[in-house]
Each structure stands twice: as C-alpha cells, then as structure tokens.
Amino acid sequence: MGSPAADEDLPQVLIIRNPPAFTIDGEEQFTSPKFRFLKAFESTLPPHDFLAARARSVRAMLASGGAVVDARVLQFLPELRLIVTTTAGLNQLDLPECRRRGIRIANAGDVYSADVADCAVGLLIDVLRKISASNRYVKQGFWASKGDYPLGSKLRGKRIGIVGLGRIGYQVAKRLEAFGCSIAYNSRKAKPGVSYPFYQTVQELAAKTLGKDGVIVNIARGGVIDEKEMVRCLMEGEIAGAGLDVFENEPDAPKELMELDNVVMSPHCAVFTRESLLDVARLVVGNLEAFFSNEPLLSEYEDD
Amino acid sequence: MGSPAADEDLPQVLIIRNPPAFTIDGEEQFTSPKFRFLKAFESTLPPHDFLAARARSVRAMLASGGAVVDARVLQFLPELRLIVTTTAGLNQLDLPECRRRGIRIANAGDVYSADVADCAVGLLIDVLRKISASNRYVKQGFWASKGDYPLGSKLRGKRIGIVGLGRIGYQVAKRLEAFGCSIAYNSRKAKPGVSYPFYQTVQELAAKTLGKDGVIVNIARGGVIDEKEMVRCLMEGEIAGAGLDVFENEPDAPKELMELDNVVMSPHCAVFTRESLLDVARLVVGNLEAFFSNEPLLSEYEDD
Known part of the structure; x- marks a missing residue:
C-alpha cells in the first residue's frame, strides 16, 4: 500500500x-x-x-x-x-x-464451480449414506447402547438427473460418473458434444430419476424448488431425502425439516471455501x- | 423353498x-x-x-x-x-x-469396494466442507441467530495420500481424481500400470500429504491407526480433522472425539448399504x- x-x-x-x-x-x-x-x-x-x-x-x-x-x-x-x-x-x-x-x-x-459441485456431491453422499445422521448417532453414544445404524443406499448405479448442465452441473456429472452413477439432464436445449441423455422438461427428467427412493439436492437457489411442496413430499415419504444448501427465506429454513434425519442442510455455503x-x-x-x-x-x- | x-x-x-x-x-x-x-x-x-x-x-x-x-x-x-x-x-x-x-x-x-470408497470420499468431503457440522448448525437454528458458518476447505488441488492401493484404494483414487485432487500412494511395492507417485513408506507419504491442514480418513480397520496418538494430534491441532468409520474398540469410539466438529464418525458401516x-x-x-x-x-x- x-x-x-x-x-x-x-x-x-x-x-x-x-x-x-x-x-x-x-x-x-x-x-x-x-x-x-x-x-x-x-x-x-x-x-x-x-x-x-x-x-x-x-x-x-x-x-x-x-x-x-x-x-x-x-x-x-x-x-x-x-x-x-x-x-x-x-x-x-x-x-x-x-x-x-x-x-x-x-x-x-x-x-466457484468446483466447490459448488463438490458440495452437491457431498450432500448427495451424505443423504444416501446417512453420514451426518450416523455421525450424530455415534457422538450421542448410541452405537454402543443401541447397535447398528440403519442401512444406507449405494451410489453406484443410481440414476442422476441434473437440472441445468452449465459449468456446475457438468462438474457434478463428471464427479458422479466416477462413482458409477448414470447421468441424464434437462436444460433449455441439448448441449452439443454431451452424450448424457437429454430430457426436454424437468418433469420428464424427474419421472426417470426421482420417485419414492429418490433424493433432491439443491445447490442453486431456494426459489428453483417449490419449498412447501418439497417439505410435504419429504414429510409424507414421497421422496426419500434431500440435501439442501439453499432455501426460499434464508437464513430461515423450514422448521419441519429440522427433525428429519434424511434431510441434510448447509447454510448456503456451497461457494464458501x-x-x-x-x-x-x-x-x-x-x-x-x-x-x-x-x-x-x-x-x-x-x-x- | x-x-x-x-x-x-x-x-x-x-x-x-x-x-x-x-x-x-x-x-x-x-x-x-x-x-x-x-x-x-x-x-x-x-x-x-x-x-x-x-x-x-x-x-x-x-x-x-x-x-x-x-x-x-x-x-x-x-x-x-x-x-x-x-x-x-x-x-x-x-x-x-x-x-x-x-x-x-x-x-x-x-x-463392497465401491461402497467403501464412496464412504471414504463422503467422509473426506464432509470433514473438508463441514457438512455434518453445518447441518447441525442449521438444524439447531443458529444460522438465523449467529450468521454464517466458518469457511470450509476446497477439495480441488488437495494432495491425497492413499495407504494401500488395492481395489478400494484404487476406487478412492479414481473418485478423487474427478474432484481435481492429486493422488499419491504407499503399498508394499509400486503397482504396475499405476501412474500415481509411489512412496516406499507411510511416513514418506504422510510427509507429502498430511500436516497441520491435513485430514485423516480411516475406512480400513481401527487398528491401522494408533488411535491414542491420533486423538492427541486432533486435540492439539497437529492435524485439521478426521473422518473415521472404524475404531480400535468398537462399538466404543474415543470420548474425546465426540465434541470435535472437525471429526466425523460413522459406526463401521462403510460396507453396509x-x-x-x-x-x-x-x-x-x-x-x-x-x-x-x-x-x-x-x-x-x-x-x-
């Protein structure tokens, strides 16, 4: 100076x-x-x-x-x-x-793209393999007193649907390919030079990749998901879990999700390393x- | 039947x-x-x-x-x-x-190899990006009352040292390559056809990849780490964190680690999906x- x-x-x-x-x-x-x-x-x-x-x-x-x-x-x-x-x-x-x-x-x-993609993959692994929930279980001393923790889900072979295959979406895809997941995506139009299956609408993509055993990960903006409806789906078991870095009314997150072990939430920090x-x-x-x-x-x- | x-x-x-x-x-x-x-x-x-x-x-x-x-x-x-x-x-x-x-x-x-490798990568991302800890922070309502959570660490560019490059170690390497990490390994002898740098001893590998900002992940057996010494290193900040699926005296895990947000523990469930x-x-x-x-x-x- x-x-x-x-x-x-x-x-x-x-x-x-x-x-x-x-x-x-x-x-x-x-x-x-x-x-x-x-x-x-x-x-x-x-x-x-x-x-x-x-x-x-x-x-x-x-x-x-x-x-x-x-x-x-x-x-x-x-x-x-x-x-x-x-x-x-x-x-x-x-x-x-x-x-x-x-x-x-x-x-x-x-x-930021790499960090956001890392966060998306981290949230997905965490939800599927119950890492945050089982960490809490061990730290509360329940392993010795209550025994094994419920089974997680395998990543290999899972169908991944990516909404928006920009820089971040593409980096998420590349990472999850290494885990043996199969990738599909939706965007305004099919990306040239990309071999992943393309779906015209989010609805078609979700029909192929989501469902009762499906997990939602959001690292984009809270507003891209109808949060009330997502909460309802999670409460009623219509989807299996969620990994969420963003919310509609930050820093508030839906109270109903606070008690759910199958929901992992981070405080809009996907870019913050x-x-x-x-x-x-x-x-x-x-x-x-x-x-x-x-x-x-x-x-x-x-x-x- | x-x-x-x-x-x-x-x-x-x-x-x-x-x-x-x-x-x-x-x-x-x-x-x-x-x-x-x-x-x-x-x-x-x-x-x-x-x-x-x-x-x-x-x-x-x-x-x-x-x-x-x-x-x-x-x-x-x-x-x-x-x-x-x-x-x-x-x-x-x-x-x-x-x-x-x-x-x-x-x-x-x-x-089991893919699931164990997934668990290793999940634990690493969780520790570096503070996923379990920030999930707890959000769920306890601190985001609104206390503000942003401390910064995480980037995966890209990190040096990864893998002790034992068997089926699981190799799958860990392949996944972390997709995150932009650089891989090195130690094993009894250099693996033919593997281009990652090879180190003769765990000590040499650790000297290249661990340290004050380093993180230990163990998905092998509790006995492969001197647990007392690791606890000491974590308590005194000689390493930055740990992701542990296995422990010396399961189902007990060291009490000193229960309070540490930079330690993520799962109950020996890396194979259990x-x-x-x-x-x-x-x-x-x-x-x-x-x-x-x-x-x-x-x-x-x-x-x-």
Missing part, C-alpha cells in the same frame, strides 16, 4: 455493500496499490444520498451478490464503466441498463487493476 | 454366527432350494459342543467377519471342503490350516449352489 498522500490520488472503486470475502481472518483481501475503495456501507448517509454526494466520478465498482445495481443506482454513476462482481451469476445487475450505458462487467467466472474466496479476491483485484491499466479484463462477461 | 420333508434331504451349510446381511427387513436373504442352514447360533449348546455333536458331516460353511474359523474349529469339521465368507478380507480364517485341509474359499470379492448386502447374499447363495452342483465357484479366493 502507498502512503496516505499517494492513496488520495488513486482511482476509486465503489462498494455499496461489503462482499463476504472482503475480510478473511481479519485481513482485507482486496487491497491493491492501484486503486482504493469508496465504501458506501461505512457512511451514515442513506445509500442514494451517498452516491449522489460522493460517487459521481466513480469509474468502477465492486458488486457482491446482495448489492442490487439497478437503473436507479446507475443514474447516480454517470462515469461508471466497469462493474466487477464477486459472483458468477449476475442476478443483482440490471444487465440491459448496463449495456445501454456501455458498462463492462467482469464476473467471478469459474472460480477459504480457497475460493482467496481466488475471487485475486480475480477481482486483477480485473480492477487491468481496467485502470487499460489492459484486457481477466474475466469479462460477454452477453449472448 | 421345498417342503419340510424335502428340506431334510438338502445338504447342510454351517453358520456359526449370524452374518449382518442374513436378514434384511425381517426377510432371510440367503435362502436356496439347494441347501439348508445348520445354525450353531440358535443352539443352546456351547459352540464347540454343537460342532462335535452336529457338524461332523458338514461340507460347507458360511463365515461372517465376526466368526473366527481357526484350527480348533476346523478339527470338528473333517468333511469341510468349502468356506464362503460374507467378507472381502479373510482375517477371520486360519488360511494355512484351510490350505492344509484342502478347504476351498469363496469370499465377497469386489462387492442395502444394495451391497443384497449383492453379497446373492453371491454367497450362488457360490454355495455352485459348490453343491459341482460347478465353478463365482468368487473363489486364490492364494498368492
């Missing part, structure tokens, strides 16, 4: 809301000698007032998943030319408005430094 | 102790129209008395993992020509004495039927 005097001359990068990776073990991870942050979240001003007063000349901003950047925000940022996100998805951005204003976007690219947060911090800093040096961005998002 | 009268004429298969898979959901899994069982465990006689009185003409027996078949047992069974095990390993048998007596052996072959128990029952029955029909055994064990 330069001296305070030199810092004053550095270009500013706006942050509306602190991204999760900003600090790890008390250390700021996004530091650079080439820019400094303008932190809206540290101001006592209401966000829009802060933007109007302080951010008119800002040319770059960092947007985490929770920080909505809509047309209303963008109108306060006439000089903005770059948004760098700590996310792979861009749901928090008004993409048409960004395009209209000529704002480039650099996202987290593929940084120390390594992936360090990786995304490096990528964000690299994108911002490249921008201010007029060099190609490391992970520029291109509209289809 | 034949009529009781016909049953009387069937050849007998001795069982000293009930194997775990013998009954699933209340149904006997090892039934056959070609033989009947002579169940020592149902008699009130002491085992050796039962053998002396009832088993002299027995030509085949079924041996589970817990049923020791040593020279003392074999001397009561002069007509024995076949032992079928429900296990892959044969630690319960006095192999030289079997060989001397010309007793053939059929074991469980490769039936419904599917693998059904598979082993089919294999056992197939071996016994083949023997009594003078056909080749399905999974005859050949001494090196």
Whole structure:
C-alpha cells in the first residue's frame, strides 16, 4: 500500500455493500496499490444520498451478490464503466441498463464451480449414506447402547438427473460418473458434444430419476424448488431425502425439516471455501487493476 | 423353498454366527432350494459342543467377519471342503490350516469396494466442507441467530495420500481424481500400470500429504491407526480433522472425539448399504449352489 498522500490520488472503486470475502481472518483481501475503495456501507448517509454526494466520478465498482445495481443506482454513476462482481451469476445487475450505458462487467467466472459441485456431491453422499445422521448417532453414544445404524443406499448405479448442465452441473456429472452413477439432464436445449441423455422438461427428467427412493439436492437457489411442496413430499415419504444448501427465506429454513434425519442442510455455503474466496479476491483485484491499466479484463462477461 | 420333508434331504451349510446381511427387513436373504442352514447360533449348546455333536458331516460353511474359523474349529469339521465368507478380507480364517485341509474359499470379492470408497470420499468431503457440522448448525437454528458458518476447505488441488492401493484404494483414487485432487500412494511395492507417485513408506507419504491442514480418513480397520496418538494430534491441532468409520474398540469410539466438529464418525458401516448386502447374499447363495452342483465357484479366493 502507498502512503496516505499517494492513496488520495488513486482511482476509486465503489462498494455499496461489503462482499463476504472482503475480510478473511481479519485481513482485507482486496487491497491493491492501484486503486482504493469508496465504501458506501461505512457512511451514515442513506445509500442514494451517498452516491449522489460522493460517487459521481466513480469509474468502477465492486458488486457482491446482495448489492442490487439497478437503473436507479446507475443514474447516480454517470462515469461508471466497469462493474466487477464477486459472483458468477449476475442476478443483482440490471444487465440491459448496463449495456445501454456501455458498462463492462467482469464476473467471478469459474472460480466457484468446483466447490459448488463438490458440495452437491457431498450432500448427495451424505443423504444416501446417512453420514451426518450416523455421525450424530455415534457422538450421542448410541452405537454402543443401541447397535447398528440403519442401512444406507449405494451410489453406484443410481440414476442422476441434473437440472441445468452449465459449468456446475457438468462438474457434478463428471464427479458422479466416477462413482458409477448414470447421468441424464434437462436444460433449455441439448448441449452439443454431451452424450448424457437429454430430457426436454424437468418433469420428464424427474419421472426417470426421482420417485419414492429418490433424493433432491439443491445447490442453486431456494426459489428453483417449490419449498412447501418439497417439505410435504419429504414429510409424507414421497421422496426419500434431500440435501439442501439453499432455501426460499434464508437464513430461515423450514422448521419441519429440522427433525428429519434424511434431510441434510448447509447454510448456503456451497461457494464458501477459504480457497475460493482467496481466488475471487485475486480475480477481482486483477480485473480492477487491468481496467485502470487499460489492459484486457481477466474475466469479462460477454452477453449472448 | 421345498417342503419340510424335502428340506431334510438338502445338504447342510454351517453358520456359526449370524452374518449382518442374513436378514434384511425381517426377510432371510440367503435362502436356496439347494441347501439348508445348520445354525450353531440358535443352539443352546456351547459352540464347540454343537460342532462335535452336529457338524461332523458338514461340507460347507458360511463365515461372517465376526466368526473366527481357526484350527480348533476346523478339527470338528473333517468333511469341510468349502468356506464362503460374507467378507472381502479373510482375517477371520486360519488360511494355512484351510490350505492344509484342502478347504476351498469363496469370499465377497469386489462387492463392497465401491461402497467403501464412496464412504471414504463422503467422509473426506464432509470433514473438508463441514457438512455434518453445518447441518447441525442449521438444524439447531443458529444460522438465523449467529450468521454464517466458518469457511470450509476446497477439495480441488488437495494432495491425497492413499495407504494401500488395492481395489478400494484404487476406487478412492479414481473418485478423487474427478474432484481435481492429486493422488499419491504407499503399498508394499509400486503397482504396475499405476501412474500415481509411489512412496516406499507411510511416513514418506504422510510427509507429502498430511500436516497441520491435513485430514485423516480411516475406512480400513481401527487398528491401522494408533488411535491414542491420533486423538492427541486432533486435540492439539497437529492435524485439521478426521473422518473415521472404524475404531480400535468398537462399538466404543474415543470420548474425546465426540465434541470435535472437525471429526466425523460413522459406526463401521462403510460396507453396509442395502444394495451391497443384497449383492453379497446373492453371491454367497450362488457360490454355495455352485459348490453343491459341482460347478465353478463365482468368487473363489486364490492364494498368492
């Protein structure tokens, strides 16, 4: 880091809301000698007032998943030319408005895919092989007093249905192939060069792969599943279990699931490993430094 | 099943102790129209008395993992020509004495390898990604009240050291390759046709792959690890965690580990899926039927 005097001359990068990776073990991870942050979240001003007063000349901003950047925000940022996100998805951005204003976007690219795929597979193994539940059984001392734990289910030979075969879905498929599972998928259209059976609709895919002995794993977003209906199916045994990293009303998760040993829940942490947060911090800093040096961005998002 | 009268004429298969898979959901899994069982465990006689009185003409027996078949047992069974095990390993048998007596052996072959490998990988993901611990956190309602759970560790890029690259070790390696881990192994000698780096000793392997951030997974036998020393290392943070399916004094597990969130324990159930128990029952029955029909055994064990 330069001296305070030199810092004053550095270009500013706006942050509306602190991204999760900003600090790890008390250390700021996004530091650079080439820019400094303008932190809206540290101001006592209401966000829009802060933007109007302080951010008119800002040319770059960092947007985490929770920080909505809509047309209303963008109108306060006439000089903005770059948004760098700590996310792979861009749901928090008004993409048409960004395009209209000529704002480039650099996202987290593929940084999280492996970790999310690992989490999906981990949740599936956990549910099928009852790892969390039997761990609790052993730790409560029941092994010695009550004997063997109920049988788990085998992974080999299981039919896996993947809804959306993007980067993450494909990595889940590759992992589960190594376990001897057979893969099928649904997406808007069949992927070229992919040999897994393709189903036009989620319903057709589910008819082939789910059912009374089936397990649902969700590492995407809570909203992609009708949570009430899933809870009902789990309570009534219409499906055999679930591994869930995401929920409709986080950080709340459905109370009915808390007592179910065949449901394994993690607190929306599929992307959160120390390594992936360090990786995304490096990528964000690299994108911002490249921008201010007029060099190609490391992970520029291109509209289809 | 034949009529009781016909049953009387069937050849007998001795069982000293009930194997775990013998009954699933209340149904006997090892039934056959070609033989009947002579169940020592149902008699009130002491085992050796039962053998002396009832088993002299027995030509085949079924041996589970817990049923020791040593020279003392074999001397009561002069007509024995076949032992079928429900296990892959044969630690319960006095192999030289079997060989001397010309007793053939059929074991469980490769039936369990995939499930054990799955369990090893499941335990590893669980420890690294804190699945059991974060599941408990969510189910206790702490996500809403206390916020995010501590970061997990990434699988991709991790160095994996496998002690013993047999069928199970190899299947563990294949799975973890799909997660982007790098594999090394130790065994008595380097395996031909295997490209993973080979280390002469467990110590050299551990020096490359374990350490303060390392995790131990044991799905072999409790005795292969110095459990006291492992507990000490875990308590003092010399290793980062453990996933354990086996223990020195089962069904007891070390009390000190019960409170540790970075230790995941399952009750020696790596082989126990419904599917693998059904598979082993089919294999056992197939071996016994083949023997009594003078056909080749399905999974005859050949001494090196």
